[in-house]
Amino acid sequence: MGALDTKADAMEAWNRPPVITPEGEGELLELSMGPHHPSTHGVFRMDVTLDGERVLKLKPVFGYLHRNHEKIAEGAAYLASMPYTDRLDYFCSLTNNWAYALAVEKLVGQAVPERAEYIRVILAELTRVQNHASAIGFLIQEMGASGTPLMYAFREREKILDLFESLTGSRMMCNYMRFGGCRVDVSEAWLQATRKVVGELPKFVDEFEELLTGNEILMARTQGVGVLKPDLAVNASITGPMLRASGVNYDIRKVDHYGIYDRFQFRVPLGDHGDIYDRYMVRVLEMRESIGILEQALKEVPGGPVMDPKAKIRGFRPKPGEAYGRIEAPKGELGFYLISRGGAEPYRYRVRPPSLINLTVLEDMCLGHNVADVVLIFGSVDIVLGEVDR
Amino acid sequence: MNSEDFLLGEGILKGLKETARNALGSFVSEERLTTVQYPEQRIPTAENARVFPFLVYDGSDWQAGLRCVACQICEKECPPKCIYIEKSKDKKPDHVGKMQIYPAKFDIDVSVCMSCQICVEVCPFEAIKMDTQFELATADRFGGLLLDREQLAKSNEYYHQIHPTEASEVDARLAAEKAAAEAKAKAAAAAAAAKAAAPAAPKPAAPAATAPPTEKIPASPTAEKEGDAR
Amino acid sequence: MEEIKAAIEAAVAGAGVTIVRNESPSGQHSLLIDPPHAVPVARFLKDGELKLDFLSNVTGVDWLDKEVAEKVKVTKQVAKEVDSPEGKRTQMIEETVEETRKHVEPGYLEAVYHLFSVEKKDGPVTIRMRTANRVDQVQLPSLTPIWRGAEFQEREVFDLYGIVFTGHPDLRRILMWDGFKDHPMRKDYVEPDDYEYEPTAHDHVATRAKQHQEKQEVGSRE
Numbered sequence: 001m002g003a004l005d006t007k008a009d010a011m012e013a014w015n016r017p018p019v020i021t022p023e024g025e026g027e028l029l030e031l032s033m034g035p036h037h038p039s040t041h042g043v044f045r046m047d048v049t050l051d052g053e054r055v056l057k058l059k060p061v062f063g064y065l066h067r068n069h070e071k072i073a074e075g076a077a078y079l080a081s082m083p084y085t086d087r088l089d090y091f092c093s094l095t096n097n098w099a100y101a102l103a104v105e106k107l108v109g110q111a112v113p114e115r116a117e118y119i120r121v122i123l124a125e126l127t128r129v130q131n132h133a134s135a136i137g138f139l140i141q142e143m144g145a146s147g148t149p150l151m152y153a154f155r156e157r158e159k160i161l162d163l164f165e166s167l168t169g170s171r172m173m174c175n176y177m178r179f180g181g182c183r184v185d186v187s188e189a190w191l192q193a194t195r196k197v198v199g200e201l202p203k204f205v206d207e208f209e210e211l212l213t214g215n216e217i218l219m220a221r222t223q224g225v226g227v228l229k230p231d232l233a234v235n236a237s238i239t240g241p242m243l244r245a246s247g248v249n250y251d252i253r254k255v256d257h258y259g260i261y262d263r264f265q266f267r268v269p270l271g272d273h274g275d276i277y278d279r280y281m282v283r284v285l286e287m288r289e290s291i292g293i294l295e296q297a298l299k300e301v302p303g304g305p306v307m308d309p310k311a312k313i314r315g316f317r318p319k320p321g322e323a324y325g326r327i328e329a330p331k332g333e334l335g336f337y338l339i340s341r342g343g344a345e346p347y348r349y350r351v352r353p354p355s356l357i358n359l360t361v362l363e364d365m366c367l368g369h370n371v372a373d374v375v376l377i378f379g380s381v382d383i384v385l386g387e388v389d390r
Numbered sequence: 391m392n393s394e395d396f397l398l399g400e401g402i403l404k405g406l407k408e409t410a411r412n413a414l415g416s417f418v419s420e421e422r423l424t425t426v427q428y429p430e431q432r433i434p435t436a437e438n439a440r441v442f443p444f445l446v447y448d449g450s451d452w453q454a455g456l457r458c459v460a461c462q463i464c465e466k467e468c469p470p471k472c473i474y475i476e477k478s479k480d481k482k483p484d485h486v487g488k489m490q491i492y493p494a495k496f497d498i499d500v501s502v503c504m505s506c507q508i509c510v511e512v513c514p515f516e517a518i519k520m521d522t523q524f525e526l527a528t529a530d531r532f533g534g535l536l537l538d539r540e541q542l543a544k545s546n547e548y549y550h551q552i553h554p555t556e557a558s559e560v561d562a563r564l565a566a567e568k569a570a571a572e573a574k575a576k577a578a579a580a581a582a583a584a585k586a587a588a589p590a591a592p593k594p595a596a597p598a599a600t601a602p603p604t605e606k607i608p609a610s611p612t613a614e615k616e617g618d619a620r
Numbered sequence: 621m622e623e624i625k626a627a628i629e630a631a632v633a634g635a636g637v638t639i640v641r642n643e644s645p646s647g648q649h650s651l652l653i654d655p656p657h658a659v660p661v662a663r664f665l666k667d668g669e670l671k672l673d674f675l676s677n678v679t680g681v682d683w684l685d686k687e688v689a690e691k692v693k694v695t696k697q698v699a700k701e702v703d704s705p706e707g708k709r710t711q712m713i714e715e716t717v718e719e720t721r722k723h724v725e726p727g728y729l730e731a732v733y734h735l736f737s738v739e740k741k742d743g744p745v746t747i748r749m750r751t752a753n754r755v756d757q758v759q760l761p762s763l764t765p766i767w768r769g770a771e772f773q774e775r776e777v778f779d780l781y782g783i784v785f786t787g788h789p790d791l792r793r794i795l796m797w798d799g800f801k802d803h804p805m806r807k808d809y810v811e812p813d814d815y816e817y818e819p820t821a822h823d824h825v826a827t828r829a830k831q832h833q834e835k836q837e838v839g840s841r842e
Contacts, residue, residue, distance in 0.1 A: 063795035068804055080469035083506035109645025148409055155424050162436070169440040169520065175506050183511070211408040214401030234738050237675050237769025248738060250674075255741045314512075321644020324677065324734050324744055337679055337734070340644070352677040352734075360772050389795060465822075474820040499820045536819045 020367050022051035031371075035064050039142045039375045042385030046362075046374065053370045058363045062356075065389040073349040078104055078179070078316055081349065086173040088351060089387040092131050094123045094164070095329040097177035102258060103325030103336035104179045108318045110311060115304040116181035117260045122194065122297050123164075123176070124327075125290040129201060130157040131330035132241075132283040132290075133208070139280065139379040140212065143221060149211055156204045159197045166190060180311030191301060198294045205287050213284070222276035226365040226377035229274060236360045240332030241286060242381060245271035245278040252328035259327075264293045276380040283382075317344050331355055331382055351390055355383035437553060440507050440520035442500050445542045452543040453492075457517035459484065460493040464509035464518055472502035473509065484515075487571075498542060500526060501535040516560045522552050621649045624670065624745065631664045632657055640748060650732070650746035658749055658761045659787075665735060665745070666766055672735040672745055675763070678773035680781035682754070682806045685727040694719050726753040729783050731760055733770075751783060754806075762788035780805035 022028060029050040035043040043064035049057040069088065073081040085100045086093035098120055105112065112120075134157060137150030161171040167190055168174040168183070176183050212218055228238070233246040243250055251268045253261040269285035271278030318340040326335035332354025339348035358381050366374045416422040426433055449455040460477045476495035484490045509518050521544070528534030550557040625637045628651070636654040653661050665672045697712045728750045735745045751758045762785035764770045774785045775794040782803040785791055793800060802809055815821075815829035 063793075063797070066795045071805055071809075076469055077467070079508065080467065083469055083504055083508065106646040107644050152412070158424065166436040166438055169436075169438045169507060170505060173505065175508075207408060211405045215405050216399040216401045219401070232768070234673055235768045236771075237767065250738050250741075256743075319644060321642050321646065322648065322650075323642075323644055323646035324648060324746070325646075326676070333676065335677055335734075337677060337732070339681065348679070348681045350677070350679040356772055356776075357769055360769055471822045471825070472820050474822075497820055502820065532817050533819070 020054070020056050022056060023054075026052070028056065033371075033374070039379065041138065041379070041383055042388075044383075044385055044388070046378070048366075048371065048374065050371065053372075055366050055369055055371065055374055058366045058374065060359055060362055062385065062388050065385045067390065069390040070349050070351065074345055074347065077344050078318070078346065079313075081346075082177070083173065083175045085351075086175055087386055088353070088390060089329065089331060089334070089355070089384045090172060091134060091384055092127045092330050093172055093174045094127045094176060095327060095334065097174065098124055099325065099327045099329065099334045100336050101177040101179055102327060103323055103338050104318070106325045107321060107323035107338050107340060108179070110180045111308055112181055113305050113308055114260070114302050115185075116306045116308075118297055118301045119182050119186055119306065120177065121259055121261065121264070122294060122301075123167075125294045125297070126160050126163065126194075126198075128290045128330045129287050129294075130160045132287045133157060133204075135330075135379075135382040136208070136212070136280060136283055139276075139376065139382075140218070142375050142379045143218065149208065152204070152208060152211070156201065159200070163190070163194055163197060166193070178307060178311075178313075179316070181305070181307035183307075185306045186301075191298060194294075195298050198291060198298060201291050201294075202288070205284065205291070209284060213281070218280075219277060221373075221376065222280065222380075224273070224275055225369060225373050226276045226380060227274050228361060228365055232361060232364065233274070237357045238332070238361060239354050240328070240330070240358065240382075241279055241282045242332070242358055244268060245282045246274035247271060252326060252333055256326065258325075261293075264296045266290075266293050276376055279380045279382075315344075317342060322348075326352065329354060331384065331387065332358055334387075351387075353387040353390060355381075355385075355387040359383060359388065435522050437555065439522050440505055440510075441524045442503055442505060442521050442526070442537075443498060443509055443518050443542070444521040444544045445496065445539070446517055446519055446546055446549050447543050448546050450545070452540070452545070454482065456492055456539075456543060457484070457515050458493050458496065459490040459515055459517070460496075461514070463512050463514065467508050467512045469506060469508065470502050470504055472499040473497070474499075493539060496539040496542060498537050499535065500537055516564060519549055519553070519556075519560075621651065625651060627669065628653075628661055628664060631668060632660045635661050637661070648744055648746055650748050652748045652750065655749055655751075655760050658763065659766065661747075662763050662766045665747075670742075670745070671737050671739045672742070673767075674736040674738045675733060675767035675769045676736050676744070677732075677734040678763075678770050678777060679732045680777035680783055680805065681730040681732060682781060683727045683730060684807050685754070686725045687722055688725055689720050689722045691718050692721050693717075728752065729754055729758055729781050731774075731777060731783055733763065754782075758782055759784045759786050761786055762791075764788050779803070782806065 031048050031050055033040065033046040033048060035045045037044075040046075043062075045061040045064075047057075047059045047061060048055050069084055072084060076084075082097060082100060085096040088096050104110070130153075133153035134150070137147075137153035140149045141147050164174055165171045167186060168176040228242065228246045230246045230248045233243050234248055234250075238246075239250070239252075247270055249268060249270055252258070253266075254268060266289045269282045269289065271282050320340055320342045322337070322339040324335055324337045326333050333352065334354055335352035337348070337350040337352065338346045341347045362378065362381065365377050369377070412422055446457050447453075447455040448457065460475055462475050462477075465471075465473045465475050474495065474497040475493050478492050478494040481489040481491050505520070507520055510520055526535065546557070546561075549560075621639050625639060628635055628637050635657040638652045640650045640652050642649050693716055695714060695716045697714060699712055701711075730751070731749045733747045733749075735747065736742060749760050751760060760783050762770070762774055764774060764785070765787060771789070772794060774788055775791060777783050778785060778788075778791055779793040779795050780803055792798065796804065811828075813828070813832050813835075815825070815832040818825060818829040821829045
């Protein structure tokens with residue numbers, strides 16, 4: 001495409017990754033931590049330049065899972081994109097659904113009945129718990145624990161996925177939210193089963209913490225590694241637990257007041273140092289806060305319809321306009337930007353992927369560390385390739 | 391990185407106690423042993439589970455009792471466009487007796503289907519529902535997963551087996567629709583008979599002409615099958 | 621929105637800022653900023669009173685060329701046959717006729733930025749930049765020096781739409797592989813042929829699949 005200016009002169013000093021000079025003699029090794037890798041959370045490649053074990057340069061390469069979801073959505077009706085949003089962050093399909101439904105509801109000004117809002121919050125917080133548990137599990141597995149904490153996390157995740165299956169029909173690809181509410185109503189039996197599962201979750205988090213939090217190997221490997229300063233985090237558009245672990249108090253549930261989160265008491269855990277240990281602790285504490293929200297929400301689910309009776313389902317053609325709606329997904333800020341020109345399909349459909357944008361600072365965090373730490377830092381970003389590549 | 395209490399510290403011992411509790415506890419308590427030895431043991435599927443669609447037929451003859459009327463709404467709404475329908479040239483009566491066209495061809499490419507259930511949601515005739523069978527692996531890459539009309543048609547009894555609550559609700563809805571249609575037809579026939587009875591004197595042929603329409607609508611499903619079984 | 625526009629115009633001399641209204645109930649209007657002044661405007665938005673320090677989303681939009689047909693009343697000389705004492709002869713007479721004139725309004729590529737404020741916990745401020753056309757003048761200034769978060773997203777807009785961001789530290793393809801030639805998200809992108817087995821083809825996939833199979837038959841016959 002012609003001669004492109006690739007110098008970073010215009011960037012301010014702290015905005016650009018630092019240049020590390022190699023120590024000692026010998027050649028630099030250029031290694032491709034290639035797409036087929038057990039620790040890269042999917043098909044993801046990192047081209048690292050190494051001086052011995054130290055990382056001098058790191059370029060992430062992805063796009064191996066690019067399915068051009070945005071173009072598919074531009075050729076399909078609004079409702080037909082809903083099952084495709086399940087497949088973005090395939091661990092947390094219900095929050096993806098909610099983000100898309102929220103954006104479309106903003107576009108048309110659609111109200112959501114109260115019972116549906118409660119169900120949405122319950123499902124989103126269940127998703128958050130199982131996502132954080134799996135993320136920590138995968139992180140510890142990459143540290144060498146051969147999957148033991150991961151399997152404990154998956155044991156709880158199975159209970160939550162069974163709940164999803166009995167409600168929505170599918171364990172992971174739920175396709176449950178609709179524009180104006182939820183697809184089917186929850187039964188009292190399901191709410192009872194959920195209360196039982198939520199009752200067992202605090203014990204699980206306690207076990208998890210007992211196994212991990214005080215563990216000296218974990219602390220030695222993660223404290224002080226992969227530090228992300230708060231200024232850089234905000235400037236690089238980092239969101240989610242990574243941002244809060246750096247000390248920035250920005251949780252979209254508290255800032256945007258979407259849904260009915262204002263009715264629940266929950267705190268936002270913040271980290272001090274911005275290293276991997278802080279991100280791990282923020283996720284554990286967020287799990288506890290989510291359990292708190294679940295207990296509060298499950299006590300007071302009101303009656304009523306789960307779908308706005310005035311919502312237009314067949315022949316859904318929003319008037320021309322645009323809207324940007326975002327939620328606090330477990331991985332960060334998941335936003336949908338829709339431009340409508342009055343047709344049955346959106347003219348522009350954009351997913352703002354938190355995982356992709358959180359990878360912007362991967363190079364900054366990894367420079368100077370060893371290759372083994374790169375795997376850990378990457379695991380602490382908590383990405384899903386379905387979302388990075390869409 | 392501290393190095394004094396690095397090696398075998400308290401945290402690691404606590405963790406080991408935890409793993410021991412889980413490992414040895416799996417011999418004694420149910421909740422610690424969560425592995426299911428598939429395929430010898432299976433977890434019962436949830437009632438709402440959805441895998442791939444199938445077509446429902448009433449009665450015992452799948453061609454005559456097929457509920458689908460080839461309206462092609464599911465074909466249009468399917469996100470990956472995995473349904474292919476061709477309408478028939480003739481008609482056959484449906485469960486309320488109205489003559490409807492039926493699908494001459496109804497193919498679902500199950501390798502493309504993403505089990506989103508939108509076809510089930512939009513079907514106005516309760517004709518397509520979600521199955522729960524997932525063990526469909528085949529060695530034929532190019533047609534083994536293209537299910538045609540015959541492979542997709544499964545009876546209403548099978549539907550009751552896999553989704554009992556849903557099937558009962560659907561049956562109740564269809565029975566209510568049929569009752570409403572019959573009541574409307576009876577009212578229309580009564581009104582027509584009343585209208586014909588009024589000018590009975592100058593037009594003696596009128597009452598005879600209005601009698602046949604009530605008999606064309608059969609009262610029971612078996613009458614439909616005998617009439618136009620193909 | 622008007623206050624923001626006024627503040628920008630006061631702070632950055634000569635900045636052309638227009639408000640693009642958004643008719644949907646979301647009420648998220650946007651500001652169209654002209655490319656030469658984009659970087660000082662962005663710096664003002666980030667460091668000035670609004671403290672919009674968080675760039676949430678960078679998108680590209682493709683607006684195709686529009687053919688506009690308008691009916692115009694034109695007065696012109698028309699040759700007409702006129703009776704005269706010498707016989708029929710042609711004469712030029714003025715007449716007013718209605719003509720349909722067509723012209724093509726050039727399309728453009730657009731980059732949309734959604735800005736938030738972490739300090740003030742404020743809602744979205746949307747800014748847009750448009751290129752001159754879709755063919756050769758597709759450069760826009762990069763806002764990565766101001767918001768680092770735009771780095772990967774502008775690379776994606778370059779990859780999928782073709783907007784060249786000048787000043788970007790590392791502008792290369794991010795989702796497609798480096799040797800790829802076209803820009804997939806453009807509205808006139810034609811996918812490569814890959815219709816080996818399409819049992820349930822519909823609409824344009826059906827036509828492409830049929831063409832592909834005919835091509836295969838011709839190729840196998842030769």
